Amino acid sequence: MRHLTRLGTFVETVSKFLRELRRKHPDLVRLLDPDDWRRYVDRTGEGCFAPATPSQSKRRLPAAARDLYRLVEQFRSTPAAGLESYQLLARVLEEQCEIVENDPDDDPLSRSAPTVIVKAPQDMACDNVVNPADPDTSYNAHRGLGYLVQIMESFSGDDTLEPKPDLITHVAVGKMNTHDRKALVPALSDTQERNVGPLLLLADSHYGSNECVKEAAARGVELLAPIMTTTRTKQGKLTLEDFELNASGRVLRCPQGHEPVATRATSAYLHVRFDESICTACTMGERCLASGNARFRYRRARVRNRTKRLAQQEPHFRDRYRMRSGIEATMSRFKHQMNMARLRVRGMEAVRYRAVLRALGLNIFRVTAYRQATC
Numbered sequence: 001m002r003h004l005t006r007l008g009t010f011v012e013t014v015s016k017f018l019r020e021l022r023r024k025h026p027d028l029v030r031l032l033d034p035d036d037w038r039r040y041v042d043r044t045g046e047g048c049f050a051p052a053t054p055s056q057s058k059r060r061l062p063a064a065a066r067d068l069y070r071l072v073e074q075f076r077s078t079p080a081a082g083l084e085s086y087q088l089l090a091r092v093l094e095e096q097c098e099i100v101e102n103d104p105d106d107d108p109l110s111r112s113a114p115t116v117i118v119k120a121p122q123d124m125a126c127d128n129v130v131n132p133a134d135p136d137t138s139y140n141a142h143r144g145l146g147y148l149v150q151i152m153e154s155f156s157g158d159d160t161l162e163p164k165p166d167l168i169t170h171v172a173v174g175k176m177n178t179h180d181r182k183a184l185v186p187a188l189s190d191t192q193e194r195n196v197g198p199l200l201l202l203a204d205s206h207y208g209s210n211e212c213v214k215e216a217a218a219r220g221v222e223l224l225a226p227i228m229t230t231t232r233t234k235q236g237k238l239t240l241e242d243f244e245l246n247a248s249g250r251v252l253r254c255p256q257g258h259e260p261v262a263t264r265a266t267s268a269y270l271h272v273r274f275d276e277s278i279c280t281a282c283t284m285g286e287r288c289l290a291s292g293n294a295r296f297r298y299r300r301a302r303v304r305n306r307t308k309r310l311a312q313q314e315p316h317f318r319d320r321y322r323m324r325s326g327i328e329a330t331m332s333r334f335k336h337q338m339n340m341a342r343l344r345v346r347g348m349e350a351v352r353y354r355a356v357l358r359a360l361g362l363n364i365f366r367v368t369a370y371r372q373a374t375c
């Protein structure tokens, strides 16, 4: 699926509407501005929206937004309003533009011409149409453009048992901009209804929130997932994990081995204060939580996360968690061997149908390979 700029989305949406209008309501084409067809479909001559540089694109976007608004208003009360492409036109206008009615007291002549303002990216919802060729696709800066497929598969962590093929037990297709944690409960419900639910579920850190762990436990499932790495760790700074704490979560010693001069607990926070003269001379000062005024505070939930993060570094956790990496191989085979990376269908339902069938195909492939190897 081609990734369009916002101008590209406007132009393709208008173009799609004009082409469908000519096909299904040729009698209404006479209502069009003669220039619309040239600029949006033929894309030739003056003022057309052919491929543009980013600066040209920025200048042309308001003009395209005004055309979008004009077409939506022009065909609102005609049979063309029932066209799928008209609905898309109206949806793009609503999602990406703001219509400001001019105040007749300010400017009596402008009563019939509202101002069409293109919304700033931060003012738009994330579930926008990103390509009119398939309005169900969605975009995520990390994952790209397309559909998000969630997969659960079986595994055996016991090396002493006879190896059996790992089988995909759950497939779900959703929007790219849906957070992974929202996939957990539907996946557990789906597999448990079919009596193939897991007892132990290994997942990546996106599923590792406390809420997810609790929801899985309420369904009798142990969810083993690492906690997300903190921003401070990514920046190379010290975190609460580097401090020594007692059982009630109070700091006993800093990474340099110094004891605090005072600790205090309130209902919301735990506070700790060190000797300012020691912290000022400390070589870790800039990276430390106590940088600046030799003190910091943290919540009790942070203490619980610290305990989990430290437990994650233990061999016991690593040994239990090591099988999770197997799903990466499954995803790779699903995308490339089963050709899910380049689907030739559009729309959520069609993609969902293919995803389920291809997961089934991968299962059959694995069972066949297993039987050939063992029989």
Ligand code: SF4
Binding pocket: 254, 255, 256, 257, 258, 274, 278, 279, 280, 282, 283, 284, 285, 288, 289, 290, 291, 294
């Ligand atoms: S800045 Fe203070 S609290 Fe932090 S490591 Fe150094 S001495 Fe310890």
